[in-house]
Amino acid sequence: MAFVIYGAGAIGGLLGARLFDTDADVRLIARGEHLTALREHGLRVESAEGAWTVPVPAAGSPAEAGVGPGDVVVLAMKSQDTAAALAELRTVAGPGTPVVCVQNGVANERMALRLFENVYAVCVMCPAAHVSPGVVQAHAAPVPGILDLGRYPGSVDDTAREISTAFAKAGFVSEPRADIMRWKYRKLIMNLGNAVGALCGPGDGTQPVLDLVRSEGEAVLAAAGSDVVSEEEDLARRAGILRFPPFEGRAPGGGSSVQSLLRGTGTIESDHLNGEIVLLGRLHGVPAPANELVRQLAVVAAREQLQPGSVPASELLAKLSEA
Incomplete structure (x- = not known):
């Protein structure tokens, strides 16, 4: 099984590096200065366990990456970039290509399923940062993240089991789950606070805002009939797994939306997180x-x-x- 990681930022870069370290066949797709750095120097991974550089191949497009039969394509870009990525991917990948959505939100899988028949959803619990061109950080150690997955919209097949096994071999905690979207909806509720953190920064004063956006989210998902795991189930799944030892040079935390503002990307994922609740509402x-x-x-x-x-x-x- 070969992995093409489409979107080699914080999550995609870390996942690609860890898979590469297990001798898996891995290719990254990146852009701009990040792609240049990957080609010239490899991908540097930093964590509390140390820093290392992996010479993982990098390309600027699915065509250049040579996506073909036998490849699993892992989408790891922000949701606002998914539609364009899928349109480019379909020019070289057949409709049976497995597409794995290692992304926040709950809309990416449906977009992928419109074009590809074998789509897999991943509930991402993986604190990481894209620090600078060619450099990513894992903020949790020794386990870098939890990547449970299932076939979309709701089953487990041999491919799901094989991908989960590969993720586990790379050091992640991963289980195949037929009810994976229940877990992704709970993660969506959590991610409604991403924009709040980006706007307000850290601090106790944000809690009333967080409570508002999340209570709205719960009410909307209930009205929509979405099946969501409870907070208790979610906490039990994550209990004791992710630990955050300090290390020199650790980038600020705060989630993916904070990182988007810090890096000045010009875009943010809020339309597909808070915007999902607005749409369903x-x-x-x-x-x-x-x-x-x-x-x-x-x-x-x-x-x-x-x-x-x-x-x-x-x-x-x-x-x-006033609203």
């Missing part, structure tokens, strides 16, 4: 004003390349009370 007649406001403000912050913490939590709460 509109479809099922449940207002989600807190998620809508947070979504809109996060998109503006990304577009204007503001730094995390540009909106004080007190100001955001005041805006929410």
Whole structure:
């Protein structure tokens, strides 16, 4: 089984490096300065366990990566880039190509299934950072993350088991799950706070905002009839697995949306996280004003390349009370 990691940032880069270290056939797809650095120097991985560089092959497109029969394509880009990535992938990959969505949100799998018949959903619990071109960090050690997966929309097959085994061999905790989307919906509720962290920065003052967006999320998913694992189930799954020993040079935490603002990418994933709740709320007649406001403000912050913490939590709460 060969892996083409499409989107070699924090999660994709770390996963690709760990798979490569197990002697798996791995190719990365990246862009810009990151691609140049990968080609010239390899991928440097930093963690509390040390730092190492892997000479994993890197390409700028699926065609250049030579996607072909026998390859598993792992989507690891942000959700706002998925549609364009899939359109490019379909020009070289057959409809039976296994596509694995190692992504936040719950919309990527449906987009992939429109074009590819074998789609796999992964619930990602993997704190990592794309620090600079050619450099990624794993913030958890010795286990870098939890990557449970299942065939979308809901089953387990031999391919799912084989991918899960490969992830486990690479050091991740991974189980094949027929009910994987239940777990991804719980992760979505958690990820509704990503934009809040990006807008307000860390601090106790954000808790009322987090409570608002997440309670809206729970209400909307209930109205939509989405099956969601409980907080208790989720906590039990993660208990004692992810640990965060400090190490020199560790990049700031705060989640993927914070990293988008720190790196000045100009885009942010909020349309596919908070925006998913807004969309489902509109479809099922449940207002989600807190998620809508947070979504809109996060998109503006990304577009204007503001730094995390540009909106004080007190100001955001005041805006929410007016919404």
